[in-house]
Amino acid sequence: MAKTTMLPPMLAFVLGGQQKCFEWMEWAKQFLPELIIEEMEKALQALAAKTGQQKVRQIYHKRLSKEVRNAPVRWTNALDVVNGQVKEVKVPENDQLQRLVFEILCLGRLALVADRMTLLAQKERKPEAEVWLSGHQCMVEVKWLDDPIVREGEGFWSRPLTDLRSEGVSLAGKDLPSHIHLRDKLEDTAEKFKTTPKSVNLLLVCWFSLPELGVTFVPALYGERFMKVPFQPTEFVLPEPDELGEDGLFARKGWELVSGVASLWTTIPIRGVLFPNPRALTPVPNEVAVKLTEAFGLVTAGMIWFPFTKEVAEALYDHYVRPLEGQFWGRLAAVNKEGQVLVGEDEIELTQKAIEQFGKGKFIVFRIGAKVVGRI
């Protein structure tokens, strides 16, 4: 019995006792790192605190017991990126267990920041949870999806970035760009929110793929013409509803039900980017975005975009500030996008003048003549 005294108590409760938990853990440890099991215990406890222990048991007892039995017995090769280097790794061929654990981790994080929460019984056309965030009813669906190319262990660089079929090029299904696979796998998920058009409907997705967001989520959701590499969430300007590419999911019929899609990665703690839907019937309110940031460290693409990209800032400096170097070396310059410049020595006074003349948040401040463009 000594072995069972250290078992995670909530997991043991969900699985139906210490012995069952012990057996479950012995099997699961082959596929899940111990850190993940510890995190899952914390998530189950957070869910229990918000929804009640019995509810957590009702939702997860059968699924956790089943998926651990279905857990992989075979392994396959795949590519992974470690410290920027692509290397071949072994991954489970069937990882339903990992998918389920990811769902629990996500919902557990939400439980920590939720006003209240209800776990919903697993049904084809229902999301996984109703979560109240800052007074807003949010319906949440969690998805873990595989990029087939990664599963086959082929190089992501061998596939085209854009969909060449529109140019008459014939491509085998597996050679399609990553965002096409992602889009196809997500396409039907909007139906999950059919009965809750007035709530904030959120889709949390882990896309197990190598290519970055600029060539996966951005084109899959907003259309191929918004593809950009590298993707910077704070430089991304949310398209207007009529600017969306018709090939993107947010322009599709039925997708107005989806308020936003979050791309999450499987790090501990979970991190990611939230992509709001410009055509959503119920857009993601700021207060909800704040709660999602708290839960996942999510950055909301386009909600806060920095108006001065590196290129714009450098061009503004070269055109409007550099000519002042001879006269005002070492002082500060506030510049707006129209090229109007204010020079000052005190940052607070300069900022107040710039707010009066250019508007709040409509200018960038440089140190004139610094070796670099600016320095705090």
Add this chain to the structure above:
Amino acid sequence: MQASPKILIVEVEWQIGHYRERLWAQLDTGYGGGLVLPSNRLYELISLLGCPDGYRWVELADGSQTQVPYYIGSVSLVGSRQSIPCPIYLMGHKELVGLEPLTSLNILPSFLSVLKSKGIIAEWGNDP
């Protein structure tokens, strides 16, 4: 066995508009300004205070350059009873307090004289 590096943290109170908060921040002697808050608080501040007052173009420690949103607010070291108006930047992952609140307390010269009394030669200079 390697000793774990120590940092000095101080309790500060900061205010932007009517919003006021107390927190513990790391004292960064390499930073001459007021306060830096972690960038992931930007969303929360925008929902409370509206868009940032401005953006500042800066060079980071790794040499990369970026724009940093900021608000004009004030910072005081808790217990000092002196509140210093300063820009409050949102960047990085942790709360940092610079030398500006210390400068206003006029304790830097005393700090230097203590060092000098021990035979240590030190001056506040500009980072080259």
